[in-house]
Amino acid sequence: MIVTVEAATRVAADLLESAGVPKDAALLQADLLVVAQAKGVPSHGLLRLPRLLRRIGNGVASATARGEHHWLTPAHLSVDGCQGLGPVVAMSALDAAEPAARRFGIALVSIARTNHLGMLSWYTEQLAKRGLVTIAATTSEALVHAHHGTNAVIGTNPISIAVPADQPVVLDMATSEVSMGKVHDYAARGEPLEEGWALDSSGRPTTDAVAASSGALAPLGPKGYALGVTLGALVAHLTPSATGTAVRGTLDDTESANKGDVFIVVDAAPATPVDAYLDEVRGSRPADPGVPISIPGERSSDRRRAAERDGLEVDDALWNELNDWPRTPQPHL
Amino acid sequence: MIVTVEAATRVAADLLESAGVPKDAALLQADLLVVAQAKGVPSHGLLRLPRLLRRIGNGVASATARGEHHWLTPAHLSVDGCQGLGPVVAMSALDAAEPAARRFGIALVSIARTNHLGMLSWYTEQLAKRGLVTIAATTSEALVHAHHGTNAVIGTNPISIAVPADQPVVLDMATSEVSMGKVHDYAARGEPLEEGWALDSSGRPTTDAVAASSGALAPLGPKGYALGVTLGALVAHLTPSATGTAVRGTLDDTESANKGDVFIVVDAAPATPVDAYLDEVRGSRPADPGVPISIPGERSSDRRRAAERDGLEVDDALWNELNDWPRTPQPHL
Numbered sequence: 001m002i003v004t005v006e007a008a009t010r011v012a013a014d015l016l017e018s019a020g021v022p023k024d025a026a027l028l029q030a031d032l033l034v035v036a037q038a039k040g041v042p043s044h045g046l047l048r049l050p051r052l053l054r055r056i057g058n059g060v061a062s063a064t065a066r067g068e069h070h071w072l073t074p075a076h077l078s079v080d081g082c083q084g085l086g087p088v089v090a091m092s093a094l095d096a097a098e099p100a101a102r103r104f105g106i107a108l109v110s111i112a113r114t115n116h117l118g119m120l121s122w123y124t125e126q127l128a129k130r131g132l133v134t135i136a137a138t139t140s141e142a143l144v145h146a147h148h149g150t151n152a153v154i155g156t157n158p159i160s161i162a163v164p165a166d167q168p169v170v171l172d173m174a175t176s177e178v179s180m181g182k183v184h185d186y187a188a189r190g191e192p193l194e195e196g197w198a199l200d201s202s203g204r205p206t207t208d209a210v211a212a213s214s215g216a217l218a219p220l221g222p223k224g225y226a227l228g229v230t231l232g233a234l235v236a237h238l239t240p241s242a243t244g245t246a247v248r249g250t251l252d253d254t255e256s257a258n259k260g261d262v263f264i265v266v267d268a269a270p271a272t273p274v275d276a277y278l279d280e281v282r283g284s285r286p287a288d289p290g291v292p293i294s295i296p297g298e299r300s301s302d303r304r305r306a307a308e309r310d311g312l313e314v315d316d317a318l319w320n321e322l323n324d325w326p327r328t329p330q331p332h333l
Numbered sequence: 334m335i336v337t338v339e340a341a342t343r344v345a346a347d348l349l350e351s352a353g354v355p356k357d358a359a360l361l362q363a364d365l366l367v368v369a370q371a372k373g374v375p376s377h378g379l380l381r382l383p384r385l386l387r388r389i390g391n392g393v394a395s396a397t398a399r400g401e402h403h404w405l406t407p408a409h410l411s412v413d414g415c416q417g418l419g420p421v422v423a424m425s426a427l428d429a430a431e432p433a434a435r436r437f438g439i440a441l442v443s444i445a446r447t448n449h450l451g452m453l454s455w456y457t458e459q460l461a462k463r464g465l466v467t468i469a470a471t472t473s474e475a476l477v478h479a480h481h482g483t484n485a486v487i488g489t490n491p492i493s494i495a496v497p498a499d500q501p502v503v504l505d506m507a508t509s510e511v512s513m514g515k516v517h518d519y520a521a522r523g524e525p526l527e528e529g530w531a532l533d534s535s536g537r538p539t540t541d542a543v544a545a546s547s548g549a550l551a552p553l554g555p556k557g558y559a560l561g562v563t564l565g566a567l568v569a570h571l572t573p574s575a576t577g578t579a580v581r582g583t584l585d586d587t588e589s590a591n592k593g594d595v596f597i598v599v600d601a602a603p604a605t606p607v608d609a610y611l612d613e614v615r616g617s618r619p620a621d622p623g624v625p626i627s628i629p630g631e632r633s634s635d636r637r638r639a640a641e642r643d644g645l646e647v648d649d650a651l652w653n654e655l656n657d658w659p660r661t662p663q664p665h666l
Binding site for chain 2: 073104106151171173229231260267277281294
């Protein structure tokens with residue numbers, strides 16, 4: 001089904017408001033989900049809304065919390081998210097940290113006890129558009145096996161880095177070979193996975209998406225494993241959070257969120273013309289003249305513009321579910 | 334040939350001193366090279382010393398510069414390396430930035446115009462042992478092609494992240510599939526490369542190491558490309574440096590070093606026991622009970638300990654070249 005970005009945002013924001021989320025916060029959360037959908041990351045899109053509404057109904061996500069701010073040092077803001085919505089707590093923290101980044105040159109934001117941040121590039125891209133270099137990392141439920149391991153013990157531990165430019169460079173990558181959202185997607189369509197993506201619950205390689213759902217995702221090779229576990233250690237060191245198989249609260253309806261999130265924000269005048277560098281990369285010799293060389297973030301921005309022009313593709317069943325959602329707060333379990 | 338770590342360090346330091354490098358600086362540069370050799374990264378080991386000595390002799394590397402420090406903001410130290418030796422300029426900058434990191438919680442060091450930093454984990458591991466979370470990134474000569482590209486336009490752009498722990502977690506990875514050092518090594522031994530590692534100068538896939546030397550290395554898949562070009566943009570934004578194919582000075586004997594280096598240093602009390610997380614990862618179910626699951630940095634630290642105990646493997650020709658090196662400053666070209 002094709003719906004306009006405006007309609008999708010309105011439906012999402014209305015549902016959040018009817019669950020008790022203040023209007024500005026509801027719009028922020030709705031925008032995060034719709035932008036992910038528009039950028040071609042449906043696993044971080046509207047699909048996440050029913051879960052969030054159930055979490056609010058079940059009392060494990062707060063409709064109103066914006067986080068408690070504690071400055072540990074002049075440039076390190078530690079935030080207790082108080083189980084608030086991810087984008088509401090994180091954008092509030094980033095707004096508070098921006099003056100520190102401008103004054104000291106760099107600031108650190110560490111967040112615990114907040115709901116799913118969703119697509120990290122939503123945050124880093126906004127800050128890059130304000131002229132700030134931003135690095136974001138977050139932990140997540142154990143879904144990925146170690147290099148030489150066979151059971152899920154590491155999150156998909158994504159990293160996003162955005163750098164100001166005419167059109168900011170926006171990296172956003174998980175450290176697993178593929179996302180669990182993709183595996184679920186293949187399972188729903190009854191399609192086999194590619195070899196090397198996942199193991200089943202007994203640790204054997206599988207292309208059966210259903211078997212992989214209860215197994216483990218492959219890390220992005222030895223280097224992806226190393227990056228993922230290091231980011232996990234970094235987030236653990238900087239936020240009071242659960243680690244490894246103890247992480248809960250972004251893939252279930254009933255448990256408090258206990259992962260951690262970290263942002264580093266840098267304010268510095270551009271020392272070198274980044275756009276000239278990007279132009280040289282874009283202009284390098286292509287393997288196929290029909291396939292352009294793109295800069296990180298470019299293709300998803302193109303998809304977003306297309307969705308804003310032509311409408312957003314939303315799964316029929318999901319769209320019906322959202323439109324039929326009872327417009328009152330959900331009862332506690 | 335097997336030589337002791339002490340002998341290797343003494344030979345390297347003596348040669349640097351005879352080229353005019355002050356004793357403390359010579360020991361620092363020698364230690365960096367010998368530690369890389371001991372950790373099993375000979376491409377960043379003693380192999381680099383003849384080039385450094387020639388660069389000093391040719392006047393494109395300064396034997397004595399330690400860098401000029403400019404605090405752009407209270408927590409951002411910008412350094413003009415004045416063509417000094419990489420570890421001398423960078424450790425001096427990191428020592429100066431440490432009090433800022435302790436006071437503000439986080440500090441940024443951006444360095445331009447300094448010689449090859451070498452193995453980044455040498456820096457980040459030392460800072461992690463002082464209790465500081467450290468992120469390092471550096472650019473380098475264009476050796477890697479873009480995703481969908483066929484000519485070298487991006488550096489191998491490594492990233493290192495170290496996190497304090499009983500034994501610190503130390504990530505150190507290039508964003509290319511393999512290093513050019515490895516390709517040169519295969520070329521020297523007349524061995525074919527693995528498929529997918531490199532293109533020849535006309536942009537065709539090759540397993541011929543000699544052809545690859547004048548071609549381009551493959552990025553570590555689409556995500557490695559994205560990470561590499563983003564780190565390149567980040568370093569360019571933060572340091573007055575050359576980008577893309579204009580980078581010079583770490584692979585030649587005659588040109589000033591114009592790449593950039595960036596460090597982020599964080600001082601924060603550990604919020605979560607990182608060691609418990611690492612133990613869970615180490616203790617996860619192995620694919621092969623005979624192959625232990627290791628944490629980033631662990632195997633190279635094991636290799637270093639073994640080298641300190643049993644001696645260091647150094648290429649015969651290189652060791653003879655170093656021992657026969659004329660003990661006077663090299664003439665200018």
